[in-house]
Amino acid sequence: MKVQLLNRPGFTQEGDIAPFKNDLCQDLVLEPILQAMAKGDNYVYQQCKQILLSPLTDRENLLHRQSALRDAIRNTKTILSLYATVAEVVTDISNFRTSQRKNGNPLPSVRLMTAIEQLDVLAKGLERLKGEIVNTYGHFTGTIFRDFYDEFLMEFNAEFVQLVHEKAALLKAIDExxxxxxxxxxxxxxxxxxxxxxxxxxxxxxxxxxxxxxxxxxxxxxxxxxxxxxxxxxxxxxxxxxxxxxxHVASTFDGFSMGLMKLFNTLRQQLAFFHGCCNLYNHMKNMCFPVCFPEVTAEKHAITGHGIYDLGVAIRDLKMPMANDIEGDDTLTYLITGTNHGGKTTFIRSAAIAQLMAQSGMFVPAHDMITRIFPGIYTHFVRNEDVTMNAGKLEEELQRLSKIVDHMQAESVIFLNESFATTSERDGAAIAEDILKAFSDNEVTTFFVTHIYAFAKKAYDEERPRTQFLQAERTSEGERTYIMRHGEPGTTGYGMELYNDILDGTYSGNKNTGGDTPGNADGGT
Amino acid sequence: MISLFWPEDTMTYEDVCTIPEPSFFRDLNLDQYAAEWAESYDDRELIPYFYCEAKSYDVAKYRQEVIRDLSDPEISEIIDDFVSKIGEAVRCRQCADNVLEASQKYKWNTDCILQYYQAMEDLCVAFNRVPPKSRAFYALHQELFRLLNTSAVRRLRVTAKTIHDEFEKMRFHISINKDKATFDLSYNPADYCAPLRLALANTIAEDEVFVPFRDHPFPAMDVSPLESFILKQLEKENRQVFLQLTSFGERCGNVLSQDVLDLLREIRFFRDNLNFLNKMKDEGLPIVMPLLVKDKELYLDNCYDFVLALRNTKAKREVILNDIMKANFEKAIIVTGPNQGGKTTLARAFGQCFYFGMMGLPVPAGVCKLPYITNIFTHFANEEGADGVDGRLANEITRIRDMLSQVDHRSIVILNELFTSAPTIDALAMSRDLLKRLLANNAICFYVTHTYEIALDSEDYVSLVATVVEDGTCRRTYRIVRKRADGVAYANSIVSKYKLDYSHINYRLHRK
Structure with missing residues (x-):
């Protein structure tokens, strides 16, 4: 039988739309989120990481997952105990296998007995899981878990479990x-x-x-x-x-044992994700962080939402960071400029995390959100605070971007943070100009945090269509609010303030804001 | 006899074994390719086929047809089936040659005869359903059809089949426990595993009805004592059949023809090379069937050195792809740039594309248009074997003289760092003169050199320059781009190196 909790029947993911998983993880500071999901269980951590970083393009499947997840969250306790049972069975089996491997004996009669004993372990595991399922029958209200329960009970009916028992017992007797x-x-x-x-x-x-x-x-x-x-x-x-x-007789059991083991493993994999999501959801609820299931449209609806915040930083800092609204309309390009440590990076990161979670079938950190399915999600963040002219840096940056373009399809979304700043402003502007035009001509949604003033100003003056100009807000007293406002790109010299701040001794680091400079300042990774 | 290599004037495997290794083979690292290939298919005996260059446009085309057929999944499945069935017949024949007991010898040979002709018949039937497009396979189909319909072959098959069927009817049953074992003729078809499998199929449901033993208890080709015991018992019951086998066996010898065995080798050569080259696609690198043209226009997009790529992909290192383009009127390609910039690698990639192209095989490139050629000449600077500076230069010039006498308008000449032991001014003059001579013969020249001045000599020269960019850790990258042989602004060069200018991105996004 197939376990179809996570994915709809007949679903196959075509290609990987977020192939740069490490970059996503690092750029978006996903580690605290994954830790909150795992709560110390390494297997849950790995599964959640893998699933969160494999966003879907199949909307039907995404809705399937959302619906299963809603049911799972309503039945957190049941999910936890189901997962625990399956995990124990899988551990039993792998323990048995390890012990067998140690005293590996090539004699055929011994190999036969090994197969039989393994069958015994599996049969016991099957019974335990069946007991768990019988006990929690009726807890779930959605069709996905209910269908799974029904199919399982039909497939592994009393007769069958009995038969497996008998055969295992008979074969054990032949030991003599x-x-x-x-x-x-x-x-x-x-x-x-x-x-x-x-x-x-x-x-x-x-x-x-x-x-x-x-x-x-x-x-x-x-x-x-x-x-x-x-x-x-x-x-x-x-x-x-x-x-x-x-x-030859022994080999007859190989297929069965493998099938059953595969079933347990698949079940564990899928339950691990629901387990992780339940953990995260409850954590967010406990912390009073806003959380909602997004509406994922079949149309090309731009990312739109209210109260979107950077979940990774929120979990890390144990407090709600400044949230932002995004009014997508028909925007393709967002140019985000403005003061340092003003929340620009946090802003695009929150948008990227929300989109990634939404496209993985999860709930999102926002009051409400409506979005679409992108055929690719990419991040391109500067890797080092030291944004000076450095030949190798530009090379590294462009190489990374080139790899992204290798994978990218038209209509994808990309989050660029301080890209092309590792060369002179004139060169950087020329490169940015070219690349962003190519992106927008191919309907690629681009969030671009940039200090290349020449480029941003030119775009603003030309009144580029389908472009929003956002700035990190600053009150008249010079205080940062970490909120993005529409407006003309400012001339704030990059680093100058920071330089003055540090010289004046008013610099207090950026630990409380989520940071503007990924890589080193975001110690959470 | 039919060959996949030549439409006429075919060569036997024995003849092929006498062809010497072409002189360019080592320079282009093709010897390493052949060795890697032979190792991965455990098939060293096919190496001489690598030396069978196509000496005309028609021959190259003829081979390309074969490769196109083999690239068709249906045809390739049919051919695989044929190869494995003939292989089975060959195995039976080898057993017949090696077993000790006479009756077993005869039976192995009978089985060989049956399988050999059955393989041919199956091929003909399959080709009726899916007709091959290549001349070679078409001719093979005709030839086998004719052979199968000769009366001698028909009679042979009928007798062999009768004997085989009689033996197939024989049955036995054995019961074994700790204390005794017994034998009888009461064959029982009941399979203990079948109901078990059915019951367990709940979760697997993918098994056939009868599953043979995975490991035969007596894997040797000779009968074991127990098998010999069984046969003795069966012979008592079936004396007539055993006599028939003996008389057929005494009359009938080896039917396997050398031509078919040669053909099988050729099929293996083309099929395994096709697979070996195509495996690079799994690494995300392009492999493409070249378009062979009669003029001199050349278009190699994303080409690479296959041998180096084999090594790099194993070591998880990046493989650099380069483009080489040449219009019909352009006569030579001059590659300049700093040391360690990937120039030699590019020269090998260039040569390999031509070699694979002339063999009829796909080439390591993304898009490929190749002028067809019949000769490849290479000269790679050879540090060893040099007895003094003068000796080396003299040696070089001698080799060049020999080469010049053979170069014609269907040749490519790949020269890598010539005259390095002469003073620069002399080297420049010699290089210019040499190029003039080669171009007078209308050969296609690919010249890797330090002296960039040559690239500026003529509008008819394509100038490729190695761009070396260092990122502070002394790492070099090896993209080679077409441009005038001098320095251009740094940022621009790396943007174009990574294909990140507007038109490239646009193209790259559109392509998917």
């Missing part, structure tokens, strides 16, 4: 010695061929005093010819044939 019946034909080159095991039966070794029985059993029936064990070569051949037959 058995009889094997094999039929065969003559194949190429007069070699034996078409061998088939007819029967395995218990066969007890005769006690010495039971002479009558012994005589009877060794008697040869009519038409039978005895193969003499006195001929050592023949005896050895008989043992070889017997072992080959046993191994």
């Amino acid at each position: 010695g058995g009889e094997i019946q094999i039929s065969g034909t003559i194949g190429n080159g007069l070699k034996t061929d078409g061998l088939v095991v007819n029967a395995l039966s218990e066969y007890r070794t005769k006690r010495k005093f039971d002479i009558m029985e012994s005589l009877f059993s060794t008697k040869i029936k009519k038409n039978e010819i005895r193969i003499s064990y006195e001929d050592l070569q023949l005896y050895r051949d008989c043992i070889d044939l017997q072992n080959a037959g046993l191994l």
Whole structure:
């Protein structure tokens, strides 16, 4: 049976639309989010990371996941205990396998027994999971979990579980010695061929005093010819044939054991994600952070939402950071300029995180959000605070961007943070001009935090269509509010304020704002 | 006989083994390609086929047709099936040659005969359904059809089949426990595993009805003592069949023809090379069937040195792709730029594309238009074997003289760092003169040199320059771009190196 909690039946993800997972993780400061999901369980951490970083392009599947997740959140307790049971079963199996691998014995009879014991472990695990499912039957109200429960109970009905039990028990009994019946034909080159095991039966070794029985059993029936064990070569051949037959029987269980193990593993993988989401959701609720399920439209609706905030920083700092609204309309390009440590990076990061979570079928950190499905989500953040003219830096930056373009499709979304600042302003402006034009001509939504004033000012003066100009707000007293406002790009010289601040001794670091400079200042990673 | 290499004047494998390794082979690292290839298919005996250059446009085309057929999944499946079935027949024949017991020898040979002709018949039937497009496979189809319909072959097959079927009917049953084992003729078809499998199929449901033993208890080709015991019992019951086998076996020898075995080698060569080259696609690198043209226009987009790429992908290093373009009127490609800029690698990539192209194989590039050629000449600076500066230069010039006498308008000449031991001014003069001579013969020249002045000599020269960018850690990158042989603004060069200017991005986004 297929476990279809996470994905709809028949779903196949076509290609990876966020191939630069490490960059996403680092640029968007996802680590605190993942930690909140995992709550110390490394497996949950890995699964959540993998799923969060594999956003979907299939809207139907996304809605499927949203609906399953809603049900899961309503039944957090059940999810937790289901996950715990499955995780224990999987651990039991892998423990058994490790111990088997240690005393690996190539003898076919031993391999057969290993297969049988493994079957026993699996059968017990199956029963435990079944018990758990029977006990929590009726908890879920959505069809996805209910369908899974029903299918599971039908597939693993009492009869079947009984049969697995019986077979495992019978085979265990053969451990004491058995009889094997094999039929065969003559194949190429007069070699034996078409061998088939007819029967395995218990066969007890005769006690010495039971002479009558012994005589009877060794008697040869009519038409039978005895193969003499006195001929050592023949005896050895008989043992070889017997072992080959046993191994063949053992291999019959391989597929079943593997199928069952796969089922447990898949179930664990999928439950781990729901487990992680429940953890995160409850954490957000406890902290009174706004949370909602986004509306993901089939149309090309731009990212629009209210009260979108940077979840990673919120969890890390244990407090609600400044939230922003995004009015998407038909905007393709957002040029974000303005004062340092004014919340620009936080702003695009919050948008990127919300989009990533939305496209993974999760809830989002916002009051409300409506968005679309992008065929690609990319980030390109400057990797070092030291934004000086440096040949290698520009090279590294462009190389990274080129790899992104290799994957990128038209209509994707990209978040650029301080890109092309590692060269002279004139060169940087020329590069940015070219690249952003190519992006917007291909309907790529671009969030661009930039200090290339020449570029931003020119774009503003030309009144570029479908472009929003945002600035980190500053009150007349020079105080930062960390809120983005529409307006003409300012001339604030990059670094100058910081320089003055540091010289004046008023610099207090950026630990409370989420930081403007990813990489080193965001110690959360 | 039919060959995949030549439409006529075919060569046997024995003849092919006498062809010497072409002189360019080592310079282009093709010897390493052949070695890697042979290792991964465990098939060293096919290496001589690498030396079978196509000496005309028609021959190259003929081979391309074969590769196109093999690239068709349906045809390739049919051919694979044929190869494996003939292989099975060959295996039976080898067993017949090697087993000790006479009756077993005869039976192996009978099985060989059956499978050999069955393989041919299956191929013909399959080709009726999916007709091949290449001349080679078309001719093979015709030839096998004719052979199968000769009366001798028909009679042979009928007898072999009768014997085979009689043996197939024989049955036995054995019961084994600790105390005794018994044998009888009461064959029981009941499979203990079948109901088990069915019951367990709940979660797997992908099994066939009869599953043979994964490991045969007696894998040797000779019968084991127990098998011999079984046969003795069966012979008592089926004396007539055993006699028939003996008389057929005594009459009938080896039917495998050397021509078919040669053909099988050729098929393996083309199929395995196609697969080997295509594997690079899994690494995200392009492999493409070249368009062979009769004029001199050349278009190589995203080409690379296949051998280096093999090594780099194993080591998870980046493979640099380069473009080489040449219009019909342009005569030579001059590559200049600093040391360690990837010039030699580019020269190898260039040569490899031509080599694979003339073999009819796909080439390591994204898009490829190649003038067809019949000769490849290379000269790579060779540090070893030089007895003094004068000796080396003399050596070089001698080799060039020999080369000049053979170069024609269907040749490419790849020269890598010539005359390095002569003073620069002399080297420049010699290079200019050499180029003039080569171009007089209408050869396509690819010249890697330090002396960038040559690139400025003529409008008919394509100038490629290695761009070396260092990022402070002394790492060099190896993109080679077409431009005048002098310095251009830094930022621009790396933007174009990463194909991030407007038109490139636009193109790259559109392509998907």
